[in-house]
Amino acid sequence: MSSLVRKSAAGTMESSDVFVEIEPADGLEIEIESVVQQQFGQAIEQAVRDVLCGQGVTGARVRLTDRGALECVIRARVETAVRRGKESA
Amino acid sequence: MRRSMLFLPGNTPNILINGDALGADALIFDLEDAVSPDEKDAARVLVRSAIKALGYRGCEIIVRINGIDTPYWQDDLREMIPLRPSLIMPPKTSCAQDVRTVDEFIGRLEGELGFEAGTVRLIPLIETALGVENAYEIASASGRVAAIFLGGEDLTADLRCKRTREGAEIAYARSRMVVAARAAGVDVYDTPFTDVNDDEGLVLDAQTAKSFGFTGKAAISPRHVPGINEVFSPSMAEIDYAYEVLEAIRLAKEQGRGAVALRGKMIDAPIVARARQTIEAAEQLGLGGNRHEK
Amino acid sequence: MKNDKLTPSIAEAVRQCGLRDGMTISFHHHLRNGDYVLNMVLDTVAGMGIRGLTVNASSLFDTHMPIVDHIKNGVVTGLEADYISGGVGAHISRGILKKPVIFRSHGGRPYDIERGASPVDVAFIAAPTSDPMGNCTGKTGPSACGSLGYAFPDALYAKKVVVITDNLVPYPLQDWSIDETHVDCVVKVDQIGDPSGIVSGTTKITRDPVGLVMADTAAKVIAASGLLKDGFSFQTGAGGASLAAAKYLKDIMLRERICGSFGLGGITGYMVDMLNEGCFETLLDVQCFDLKAVESIRTNPRHREISAMHYASPGARSAVVDSLDVVILGATEIDLDFNVNVHTDSQGRIMGGSGGHSDTAAGAKLAMIIAPLSRARLPIVMEHVTCVSTPGETVDVLVTQKGVAVNPRQKELAQRLRDAGLPVCGIDELKARAEAMTGVPQPIARGDRPVAEVLYRDGSHLDTIYNV
Numbered sequence: 001m002s003s004l005v006r007k008s009a010a011g012t013m014e015s016s017d018v019f020v021e022i023e024p025a026d027g028l029e030i031e032i033e034s035v036v037q038q039q040f041g042q043a044i045e046q047a048v049r050d051v052l053c054g055q056g057v058t059g060a061r062v063r064l065t066d067r068g069a070l071e072c073v074i075r076a077r078v079e080t081a082v083r084r085g086k087e088s089a
Numbered sequence: 090m091r092r093s094m095l096f097l098p099g100n101t102p103n104i105l106i107n108g109d110a111l112g113a114d115a116l117i118f119d120l121e122d123a124v125s126p127d128e129k130d131a132a133r134v135l136v137r138s139a140i141k142a143l144g145y146r147g148c149e150i151i152v153r154i155n156g157i158d159t160p161y162w163q164d165d166l167r168e169m170i171p172l173r174p175s176l177i178m179p180p181k182t183s184c185a186q187d188v189r190t191v192d193e194f195i196g197r198l199e200g201e202l203g204f205e206a207g208t209v210r211l212i213p214l215i216e217t218a219l220g221v222e223n224a225y226e227i228a229s230a231s232g233r234v235a236a237i238f239l240g241g242e243d244l245t246a247d248l249r250c251k252r253t254r255e256g257a258e259i260a261y262a263r264s265r266m267v268v269a270a271r272a273a274g275v276d277v278y279d280t281p282f283t284d285v286n287d288d289e290g291l292v293l294d295a296q297t298a299k300s301f302g303f304t305g306k307a308a309i310s311p312r313h314v315p316g317i318n319e320v321f322s323p324s325m326a327e328i329d330y331a332y333e334v335l336e337a338i339r340l341a342k343e344q345g346r347g348a349v350a351l352r353g354k355m356i357d358a359p360i361v362a363r364a365r366q367t368i369e370a371a372e373q374l375g376l377g378g379n380r381h382e383k
Numbered sequence: 384m385k386n387d388k389l390t391p392s393i394a395e396a397v398r399q400c401g402l403r404d405g406m407t408i409s410f411h412h413h414l415r416n417g418d419y420v421l422n423m424v425l426d427t428v429a430g431m432g433i434r435g436l437t438v439n440a441s442s443l444f445d446t447h448m449p450i451v452d453h454i455k456n457g458v459v460t461g462l463e464a465d466y467i468s469g470g471v472g473a474h475i476s477r478g479i480l481k482k483p484v485i486f487r488s489h490g491g492r493p494y495d496i497e498r499g500a501s502p503v504d505v506a507f508i509a510a511p512t513s514d515p516m517g518n519c520t521g522k523t524g525p526s527a528c529g530s531l532g533y534a535f536p537d538a539l540y541a542k543k544v545v546v547i548t549d550n551l552v553p554y555p556l557q558d559w560s561i562d563e564t565h566v567d568c569v570v571k572v573d574q575i576g577d578p579s580g581i582v583s584g585t586t587k588i589t590r591d592p593v594g595l596v597m598a599d600t601a602a603k604v605i606a607a608s609g610l611l612k613d614g615f616s617f618q619t620g621a622g623g624a625s626l627a628a629a630k631y632l633k634d635i636m637l638r639e640r641i642c643g644s645f646g647l648g649g650i651t652g653y654m655v656d657m658l659n660e661g662c663f664e665t666l667l668d669v670q671c672f673d674l675k676a677v678e679s680i681r682t683n684p685r686h687r688e689i690s691a692m693h694y695a696s697p698g699a700r701s702a703v704v705d706s707l708d709v710v711i712l713g714a715t716e717i718d719l720d721f722n723v724n725v726h727t728d729s730q731g732r733i734m735g736g737s738g739g740h741s742d743t744a745a746g747a748k749l750a751m752i753i754a755p756l757s758r759a760r761l762p763i764v765m766e767h768v769t770c771v772s773t774p775g776e777t778v779d780v781l782v783t784q785k786g787v788a789v790n791p792r793q794k795e796l797a798q799r800l801r802d803a804g805l806p807v808c809g810i811d812e813l814k815a816r817a818e819a820m821t822g823v824p825q826p827i828a829r830g831d832r833p834v835a836e837v838l839y840r841d842g843s844h845l846d847t848i849y850n851v
């Protein structure tokens with residue numbers, strides 16, 4: 001477990017995918033833009049928090065542009081972005 | 090029953106999430122050619138997450154990892170083996186040692202995870218001239234090998250010939266693969282047909298593969314799946330004949346006759362074995378109705 | 384001899400027809416997203432200072448966005464339609480009209496116009512070809528659209544009828560659709576529409592693998608239903624998966640040498656191919672979707688134009704939908720009682736309408752909905768649809784890529800499909816399967832102000848759409 005060292009991104013803007021941008025910050029800041037905001041906004045935020053917690057990230061600014069991705073896709077993209085953000089460039 | 094194996098690009102959520110609806114008997118989650126080098130990490134995580142969440146009920150799960158000459162294949166296996174996929178497909182397998190390299194690494198991971206050794210099996214992809222020449226040693230290199238799979242695109246590049254619709258250029262490789270697989274007692278799968286819009290060509294190509302003795306065929310497009318399934322399912326005529334064979338055998342036994350003829354041909358042990366395989370396949374696929382009751 | 388009806392301008396025609404504040408004017412939608420006429424007329428009447436009009440349009444498309452300003456300025460205060468596309472629909476959903484929009488079906492509209500439940504004062508009929516007395520057709524001219532089926536009730540029952548054309552031909556036009564006995568004024572304009580928006584060059588079947596799986600299943604359901612035999616009749620939409628289903632169905636019909644009686648509906652080139660290859664004796668065409676259909680209705684006597692009443696009116700002694708075997712329809716949502724929503728999107732915004740959905744569902748022996756299990760993480764099967772467009776009693780089967788649900792009222796059909804090896808399951812199972820993938824969506828917020836009332840084809844109230 002280590003914290004983020006750089007800005008990173010994962011995913012795409014294709015339908016059923018999500019584009020995740022993440023950068024080091026103090027505390028958690030999560031911004032979600034989704035085509036299913038009303039129906040799944042809360043669920044998406046919870047999934048993001050789960051993954052960050054599982055990856056030991058406590059400080060991050062996260063921005064999601066969601067094109068109707070399933071939760072397993074959102075989790076995968078956030079995890080990839082976090083892993084990338086932990087690697088020194 | 091594995092007739093069709095459909096490639097799913099490993100980093101494309103839109104296609105991954107519907108994989109189990111496309112009619113394929115097996116799904117090949119592709120971490121290799123379908124994924125660009127800078128997305129290998131993302132594809133691994135996505136495929137792992139999708140398999141875990143969606144389960145793909147009714148489909149066998151195969152993962153094509155990156156080649157052992159790349160920096161990716163061990164990370165691929167570290168992500169995938171915990172999911173216990175049915176099969177791992179190592180690409181560009183050219184000799185028995187290639188198989189053993191992957192075999193040993195999987196064995197180590199299985200040990201770490203506390204899995205019974207040999208849970209995850211292999212379907213080496215043979216797509217080089219050397220690989221074809223070594224097909225038997227590849228097929229018999231490890232108890233993990235469940236099948237071998239011919240890759241016609243890379244092979245023809247290696248052979249320096251053109252891939253054609255009719256496929257005369259891979260006829261030798263096809264024969265050699267089938268002989269090697271059967272000699273080693275494993276299954277054997279044919280290369281995908283690459284023209285997505287040529288439905289007729291696909292069916293002809295699948296029929297050719299079946300006539301060579303292949304167990305089934307891979308597809309790069311979902312459009313090819315129904316055609317492959319149809320070709321590699323026993324036909325009604327084959328099923329009818331199989332039941333006739335078994336009935337003739339039963340009658341002969343009843344009447345205490347040794348030699349049995351059907352439609353003017355002697356029925357010997359291999360024909361009976363074939364008939365049993367056909368009926369078993371038909372029953373697995375729900376074909377042939379209630380005939381076994383008669 | 385009666386005077387020439389040629390009128391120099393739309394404004395003059397409006398004056399001659401006596402259009403005043405508070406009246407109702409009507410339009411057909413055969414020029415679809417290429418139509419110029421509705422905007423031209425509204426701009427004209429606005430310029431003349433007429434206000435408080437009700438617009439009865441068989442459909443509104445995004446090319447009609449200027450109507451939003453006419454609504455805001457009080458020129459248009461009432462709206463009646465069978466279909467409103469998303470651009471205009473979003474504004475309606477925000478509540479720009481004080482009076483709720485009245486949604487009807489393609490069969491309900493002519494019924495209500497004819498019986499006076501929805502009287503029209505002046506009908507403006509865009510006509511791709513007309514003579515000076517108003518004999519007119521959609522089959523020829525630079526803006527040809529094929530059938531003029533939806534314009535018939537307007538022509539027959541409006542108090543005044545204005546034909547607007549960009550292709551004036553000498554009297555008499557021989558192959559007319561609407562004849563001069565109904566027409567008061569004829570106006571020649573430069574262009575009634577943009578041909579590229581009127582009909583598509585070709586309508587293409589889907590390449591989406593999920594769509595093809597659904598289409599294949601849909602064709603197998605039809606084959607197993609017992610209805611696919613000589614004399615078979617069929618309607619399908621122009622959506623990608625519906626067209627693919629028609630293609631697979633054609634393959635089956637040709638292989639089994641089945642000769643159907645008629646193909647119905649909005650007609651595409653695929654249906655024309657089916658006619659020409661012997662799958663049907665006749666096409667009955669209320670609207671053409673592409674150039675091939677337009678060409679066919681112009682040249683092939685077995686390809687017939689029908690009026691909206693003949694197509695689907697519940698007030699007719701009989702309508703073609705009553706003789707229909709199978710219809711394939713789409714859905715944005717379907718619920719556990721098989722009620723279908725085609726009016727609003729997942730956020731509750733207006734982006735469609737019945738069109739002939741509820742008419743054909745009511746008439747057909749087998750009404751099939753074809754839809755993916757989920758779209759953009761939203762399950763297609765809901766507990767309750769956001770808006771009931773077509774009542775579940777008239778819907779027989781739902782085909783998705785992961786299973787087929789049969790309305791419990793159709794026990795025999797379910798058994799036939801099971802016997803054919805099709806993946807039949809309960810609609811609740813499809814809902815559960817979708818939610819296992821997507822999660823359970825939170826209900827959407829909606830306002831408490833009605834923005835549209837949805838009427839069933841017989842004029843009864845089906846549902847209310849609220850502002851969002």
